Amino acid sequence: MAEKRDQWLGRRRMHLRLRFLQGESTGSYVTRLAARNNRPTEEVLWSMGTGPVPVDPQYTEMYVSRYARERLATLAGHTVAEMQERLIGLRDEFLMDKDAKDDWEWPWDTRAGYIVQACSLCAARRGTRSPAWLILPDPWQVCLRHRRWTDNSRSTDPPYVDLSELAEVVRAQQRLNRVRKRLGPAGRWVFADACSVLVRSGYLEDPAQTKQWGVLAAQLGEQRVRPLAQLSRLSLLT
Numbered sequence: 001m002a003e004k005r006d007q008w009l010g011r012r013r014m015h016l017r018l019r020f021l022q023g024e025s026t027g028s029y030v031t032r033l034a035a036r037n038n039r040p041t042e043e044v045l046w047s048m049g050t051g052p053v054p055v056d057p058q059y060t061e062m063y064v065s066r067y068a069r070e071r072l073a074t075l076a077g078h079t080v081a082e083m084q085e086r087l088i089g090l091r092d093e094f095l096m097d098k099d100a101k102d103d104w105e106w107p108w109d110t111r112a113g114y115i116v117q118a119c120s121l122c123a124a125r126r127g128t129r130s131p132a133w134l135i136l137p138d139p140w141q142v143c144l145r146h147r148r149w150t151d152n153s154r155s156t157d158p159p160y161v162d163l164s165e166l167a168e169v170v171r172a173q174q175r176l177n178r179v180r181k182r183l184g185p186a187g188r189w190v191f192a193d194a195c196s197v198l199v200r201s202g203y204l205e206d207p208a209q210t211k212q213w214g215v216l217a218a219q220l221g222e223q224r225v226r227p228l229a230q231l232s233r234l235s236l237l238t
């Protein structure tokens, strides 16, 4: 639909630039860029080409065409190479089909990774006060600096679990980070293996039924608590 694009739009950078957040989703970045410049997200999108109305980035990732990626880079005041390096969703393998009729889409499922809310204290350190969303290889994130757990429940109620009383989760994440640093991507498989061993041996059976996790499960729902409980059990393994 190139004929519908306004070729004059998206050729100048927006007034205020945005600091990158490690692992941020494209949808979250575009939404924050608009907010930072006090513009509606729709308006920023229209400067990038043609496509559907925006979706809240907590629900899905946004994928773009090559054309829209170039426009977004210009609007943000960066090169395409810089944008690709900082926003995973803008990498070549995630670009939309050349024959797609739109310049962006918000499919329900991400094409890779999970949408997880960024630690709001870390985001604040980078100058953002609105919620930001990441694309991560795991469906959760532990912020070791602020002792917070966020997940891909896509719920902001509550936005995070305070880990100050859950030292074993923090320990497990520190251990996991060490394994991953040593083994690289293979470290992820080691963790998956350890979990499946625990599940098979009945060790992880229904953590929400246990006394320790029952209270939290009543607040957050069993589904949100399960990975938290699983990770905490890993701290017992050596």
Ligand SMILES: [Zn+2]
Binding pocket: 119, 120, 121, 122, 123, 143, 144, 145, 146, 147, 148
């Ligand atoms: Zn943090």
